Amino acid sequence: MEITIHRAGMLSTVQDLGRRGHRAAGVPLSGAMDRFALRVGNLLVGNEQGAAAIETTLMGPEVEFSADAVVAVTGATFDGVPAWQPFFVRAGERLRLGNPVKGCRGYLVVAGGIQVPPALGSRSTFVRAGLGGLEGRALREGDHLPAGESPRRLAPHWRIDERILPRYAAAATVRVVRGPQADEFGGRLAKSEFRVLPQSDRMGVRLGGSRLLRIGRADEMVSAAVAPGTVQVPPDGLPIVLMADAQTIGGYPQAANVIGVDLPIIAQARPGDRLRFEEIPLTEAQQLFLARERVLAMLQQGLKEKVVAE
Amino acid sequence: MTLSALGDSAVVIALGEGIDEQVLARVRALTAALAQEPLPGVVDVVPAYATVTVFYDPLEMAAAGERPFERISRLVTERAGRIEAGAKKKYASPGRTIEIPVVYGGEFGPDLDAVARHCGMEPGEVIKRHQAGDYLVHAIGFVPGFCYLGGLAPALHVPRHATPRPSVAAGSVGIGGAQTGVYPLVTPGGWNLIGRTPLALFRPNDPEPALLRVGDRVKFRAVSREEFGQWK
Numbered sequence: 001m002e003i004t005i006h007r008a009g010m011l012s013t014v015q016d017l018g019r020r021g022h023r024a025a026g027v028p029l030s031g032a033m034d035r036f037a038l039r040v041g042n043l044l045v046g047n048e049q050g051a052a053a054i055e056t057t058l059m060g061p062e063v064e065f066s067a068d069a070v071v072a073v074t075g076a077t078f079d080g081v082p083a084w085q086p087f088f089v090r091a092g093e094r095l096r097l098g099n100p101v102k103g104c105r106g107y108l109v110v111a112g113g114i115q116v117p118p119a120l121g122s123r124s125t126f127v128r129a130g131l132g133g134l135e136g137r138a139l140r141e142g143d144h145l146p147a148g149e150s151p152r153r154l155a156p157h158w159r160i161d162e163r164i165l166p167r168y169a170a171a172a173t174v175r176v177v178r179g180p181q182a183d184e185f186g187g188r189l190a191k192s193e194f195r196v197l198p199q200s201d202r203m204g205v206r207l208g209g210s211r212l213l214r215i216g217r218a219d220e221m222v223s224a225a226v227a228p229g230t231v232q233v234p235p236d237g238l239p240i241v242l243m244a245d246a247q248t249i250g251g252y253p254q255a256a257n258v259i260g261v262d263l264p265i266i267a268q269a270r271p272g273d274r275l276r277f278e279e280i281p282l283t284e285a286q287q288l289f290l291a292r293e294r295v296l297a298m299l300q301q302g303l304k305e306k307v308v309a310e
Numbered sequence: 311m312t313l314s315a316l317g318d319s320a321v322v323i324a325l326g327e328g329i330d331e332q333v334l335a336r337v338r339a340l341t342a343a344l345a346q347e348p349l350p351g352v353v354d355v356v357p358a359y360a361t362v363t364v365f366y367d368p369l370e371m372a373a374a375g376e377r378p379f380e381r382i383s384r385l386v387t388e389r390a391g392r393i394e395a396g397a398k399k400k401y402a403s404p405g406r407t408i409e410i411p412v413v414y415g416g417e418f419g420p421d422l423d424a425v426a427r428h429c430g431m432e433p434g435e436v437i438k439r440h441q442a443g444d445y446l447v448h449a450i451g452f453v454p455g456f457c458y459l460g461g462l463a464p465a466l467h468v469p470r471h472a473t474p475r476p477s478v479a480a481g482s483v484g485i486g487g488a489q490t491g492v493y494p495l496v497t498p499g500g501w502n503l504i505g506r507t508p509l510a511l512f513r514p515n516d517p518e519p520a521l522l523r524v525g526d527r528v529k530f531r532a533v534s535r536e537e538f539g540q541w542k
Contacts, residue, residue, distance in 0.1 A: 020353045020354060021353065021354055022354075022454075022519065023354040023355075023356045023365070024341075024354070024355060024356050024357065024450065024520075024523075024524070025450055025454060025455060025512075025518070025519050025520035026450045026451045026452065026453060026454040026455055026456055026512075026520060027454045027519060027520075028454075119514060119515075120514065120519060128453060128495065128497065129453065129454045129495055129512065129514065130514070131454075131514055177315060177317060177318060180314055180322075222327070222328055222329060222359040222360055223358055223359060223449055223451065223458070224322060224324075224358050224359065224360070224361040224363060225316065225320070225322065225356040225358060225361065225363030225365075226316070227316055227317050227319065227320050227365070229317045230316070230317065247451055247452050247453065248356060248450075248451045249356070249358045249449055249450075249451035249452070250451075254316075257315075257316060257317030257318070258317070259317065259318050260317070260318050260319060260368075282315050282318065282379055283377060283379075285317075285318040286318050286368050286372075286377060286378045286379060289318050289319075289368045289369070289378075290368065290369060290372055290378075293369045
C-alpha cells in the first residue's frame with residue numbers, strides 16, 4: 001500500500017517512538033512529540049504502539065490511499081475527521097486534514113504502519129541530520145509513502161473512553177519536577193505565566209511572557225545530558241522546554257523537567273497559548289508515569305476484540 | 311559521586327566538576343562498567359565532561375517495593391562500587407588516537423585571520439600550535455557526532471561569536487572559548503572557524519555512527535586542498 005501526499009501541510013514527518021541507544025553519539029531521541037497520541041493511535045488501528053505514523057504540525061496534509069485501509073487520527077483534532085477513533089478509507093479516497101480545531105500536532109496512523117526503512121533502529125525523521133523518515137526530510141507534495149498491508153475488521157458502535165484522553169487546552173498547567181538550578185530562579189517558574197512563542201519547533205518549545213533571571217552571579221556550567229522535558233534557561237531568561245529533537249547535552253541552567261505524562265500538553269500547545277508550571281515531587285511524577293502505562297495496557301487489552309486482523 | 315534526577319526517566323551521576331582529565335577518567339570507567347552488562351530497563355547512557363547520565367524506563371525499573379528512582383540509583387551505585395583498580399588505571403589514559411586531516415585557512419577557515427589577530431600571532435603560528443595540541447574528547451553532542459575537545463593551548467583561547475553563523479559547513483574545525491571541535495553537519499554555529507576536514511565525523515549508516523568516543527585522543531594534521539579533494 002502506498003500513501004500519496006497531495007498537499008504536505010506545514011510540517012509533516014514520519015515519526016515512531018524514537019531512536020534509543022545512540023545519545024552517546026549525539027543522536028537525539030526524536031520520535032513523536034506527543035508520544036501518548038501516537039501510541040493510542042497505533043492501538044486504535046491494531047498496530048504495535050511504536051509503529052511509524054505521519055506527525056502533522058498545525059496545517060495538516062491531504063493524502064490519498066492506494067488501497068482500502070483502516071486509519072485513525074489522534075492528537076490534534078480536525079474538522080470533519082473522526083478523532084481518536086479508527087475509520088475506513090477506500091482505495092483512491094482522499095483524506096484532508098486542514099487546520100486543527102484543537103491542538104497543534106496530529107497523528108495520522110494507518111494499520112500496518114508507515115514502512116520507510118529504519119535508520120539507527122528507528123523510522124523517525126530527524127531533519128537536522130537527514131536521518132530516518134522519507135529521505136531524512138519532511139514530506140512534500142508528490143511523495144509516495146510505503147505503508148503496510150494489513151486488512152482489519154472493526155467491531156461497530158464503540159468509542160474510546162474519553163476520560164483517558166489528555167486535556168489539551170489553550171491555557172494549561174504543566175507539572176514539573178525540580179531541576180538542579182531551580183533555586184537560582186527563586187521559585188519564579190511556578191509563579192509566572194508564559195506564552196508559547198512562534199519560534200518553537202521539534203527541538204524545543206520557546207516561551208515568552210515572563211523572564212526567569214538568575215539570582216546573583218552564577219558560574220558557567222559544564223554541559224551534561226538533557227532530555228525531552230528539560231526546561232533550560234538561556235541568559236535572556238526566556239525558558240525553552242526541550243522536545244523530541246533536542247540536542248543530547250546542554251550547558252544552560254535547568255529550572256525544571258516537565259514530567260513525562262504532561263509532555264503531550266506542551267507538544268499540543270500552539271503559538272500564543274498560555275502555560276503555567278506546577279512543581280510536584282519526583283515520587284508522584286513516577287507514580288503518574290506508571291498509572292499512565294497501566295491505562296495504555298488496559299486500552300491495548302480492551303481493543304483486542306474491537307480491532308481484528310482479517 | 312552525587313546522583314540527581316533529570317526528570318522522571320533519567321539520573322545524572324556527577325563524578326567531579328569542570329573540564330578535567332581525571333574526572334573524565336572516572337566518567338569513562340563508569341560508562342564502560344554500565345555498558346559491559348547493561349542494566350535491565352536502561353535505555354541510554356550518556357557520558358559528558360563530569361557526568362554520566364543514565365536514561366531508564368520507570369515501568370521496567372519499578373520492581374516490587376522499590377521506587378524507580380531509588381532502584382536505578384542503587385543499581386548504579388552498586389555498579390560504580392565494583393569498578394576494579396585495573397579499569398580505573400586503563401581509563402586514566404586516553405582511548406584510541408584518531409588523526410583528523412585539516413585544510414587550514416582560506417575559504418575553509420574564514421576566521422583564521424581574526425583568530426590570529428585576537429591571539430597576537432601570525433596565522434601560520436595558529437596552525438602550528440593547533441596541530442601541536444594533544445586533544446581529548448570530553449563530550450559528544452550539540453548535533454550527532456559533534457566533538458568537544460579539551461587540551462587547547464591557552465594562547466589559542468578565543469571567545470565564541472556573539473551572534474552565531476546561521477550555517478556552518480560540514481567538517482568545519484572551530485575554536486569556542488577553551489575548546490576546539492569539528493562540526494559534522496551543516497548547522498548554525500558560533501565557534502571561530504579555522505579550517506575544514508574531509509573526514510566524516512557522523513556516519514548514519516554505521517552501527518557506531520559517531521567517529522569519536524568520549525575519551526579518545528585527537529591529533530590534527532594540516533593537509534593540502536589536493537589531499538582534501540582526493541579524500542574518500
